[in-house]
Amino acid sequence: MNSKRAIAQLLQHLAGVGVTHVPHVEFPKPVKPATKPAPAEKKAALNPGGTERAMKSGRQSPAKSNLASESRRPSSGLRSVKELQVTSADRPDPSREVQALVEQKFSGPTHKADALCSLAGIVANCRRCDELATTRKQTVFGVGDPNARIMFIGEAPGADEDRQGEPFVGEAGQLLNKIVTACKLKREDIYICNVLRCRPPGNRNPQPQEAANCREFLDAQISIVQPEYIICWGAVAAQNLLNETRAVGKLRRQFFTYNNAKVMCTYHPSYLLRNPSAKKEVWEDMKFFMLELGVELA
Numbered sequence: 001m002n003s004k005r006a007i008a009q010l011l012q013h014l015a016g017v018g019v020t021h022v023p024h025v026e027f028p029k030p031v032k033p034a035t036k037p038a039p040a041e042k043k044a045a046l047n048p049g050g051t052e053r054a055m056k057s058g059r060q061s062p063a064k065s066n067l068a069s070e071s072r073r074p075s076s077g078l079r080s081v082k083e084l085q086v087t088s089a090d091r092p093d094p095s096r097e098v099q100a101l102v103e104q105k106f107s108g109p110t111h112k113a114d115a116l117c118s119l120a121g122i123v124a125n126c127r128r129c130d131e132l133a134t135t136r137k138q139t140v141f142g143v144g145d146p147n148a149r150i151m152f153i154g155e156a157p158g159a160d161e162d163r164q165g166e167p168f169v170g171e172a173g174q175l176l177n178k179i180v181t182a183c184k185l186k187r188e189d190i191y192i193c194n195v196l197r198c199r200p201p202g203n204r205n206p207q208p209q210e211a212a213n214c215r216e217f218l219d220a221q222i223s224i225v226q227p228e229y230i231i232c233w234g235a236v237a238a239q240n241l242l243n244e245t246r247a248v249g250k251l252r253r254q255f256f257t258y259n260n261a262k263v264m265c266t267y268h269p270s271y272l273l274r275n276p277s278a279k280k281e282v283w284e285d286m287k288f289f290m291l292e293l294g295v296e297l298a
């Protein structure tokens with residue numbers, strides 16, 4: 001018996017026993033069967049740690065992985081099913097956490113301080129650079145006023161910084177403090193960080209891949225503090241931030257723009273310790289910089 005005929009017979013029967021109205025019932029719409037996931041997606045959902053292990057084994061570089069993750073992020077803020085599958089991992093992707101932090105509208109210094117504190121917590125667990133994560137004593141995040149007008153960016157922590165967990169505390173840091181005081185500034189009014197948050201063994205230069213790995217954290221610090229001015233101390237900071245290949249000597253005495261900040265480049269205090277004759281050039285740079293702030297130095 002087909003269904004129409006059965007319904008007609010049922011209604012006839014109901015009418016025969018005096019039922020003239022039946023309640024209207026909403027039936028749920030049929031649900032389409034879920035699309036079968038592609039084999040790679042299915043594997044990732046079942047094995048969320050697999051991507052990380054692939055990074056560690058060198059099959060996929062962290063930077064490439066992060067770029068891939070970024071390109072998957074929808075601009076609307078709504079996450080796709082594919083992303084939800086990935087974030088169900090025991091260890092959430094730090095990039096997504098960082099993104100959530102910097103997308104906030106900061107209401108003041110306390111809010112910025114909280115965001116920096118959360119970011120420092122993420123950085124403390126970062127192991128993107130295998131060698132640095134294995135050899136560091138601790139991560140060296142950044143220090144200073146979360147609402148600073150001026151941000152200093154150096155190269156990477158040295159032995160003293162690695163031990164104390166603060167940037168620019170060694171001999172070069174002492175020289176930086178003297179420069180700050182001579183400029184009639186206060187160190188605590190400035191926000192200070194580095195291109196890298198972990199010490200390269202033997203104080204070697206940061207490798208490009210390490211700088212690329214850590215760039216997200218540097219950019220997040222800039223986005224949170226929102227400085228008006230940035231001083232890049234040394235070639236590593238200047239070239240990385242500005243995507244430049246020119247030597248610091250060619251980048252001095254001029255302002256560049258990065259996000260909304262004016263950027264000036266000068267020599268690193270460590271370079272001045274090895275080449276004291278370059279101190280006068282840094283002093284010229286600082287006079288140029290302070291004049292921009294309306295302060296004339298002798």
Ligand code: SF4
Nearest residue numbers: 126129197198213214
């Ligand atoms: S240098 Fe930066 S990216 Fe590399 S392990 Fe340290 S915090 Fe992570």
